[in-house]
Amino acid sequence: MRIIRRKSQVLLSIFKHAVEWQVTDKDRNPMETIKMSKSTNKQKKDFYRKHEIPKLFTLLEEYPLRHQLNVKLALEA
Incomplete structure (x- = not known):
């Protein structure tokens, strides 16, 4: 939202000066x-709670490996 607000301010300034x-x-x-x-x-x-993580991993087994890796890497970050 901050980027949109900033761009709007720039456009407002441009047209105001025009x-x-x-x-x-x-x-x-x-x-x-x-x-x-x-x-x-x-x-x-x-956020996921600690007790929810094992259930998440179980559910992830139904998805392609690349999706599993994306989720697991995101949880590591």
Whole structure:
């Protein structure tokens, strides 16, 4: 979300200066109509509990080896 907000700020600044420098009409600033939500909620992270890991590994056996390795490597990180 931070990247989107930053890019929006850059575009807003570009169009604001374009209007100021009379490169474009005042009515032609598309960024003025965009409202960015003010998200205060951090993304909730969901972790596996120690007792859930063996069940996860059992379920992984049904999937191709590459998926098993991806999950196992992600758990190691």
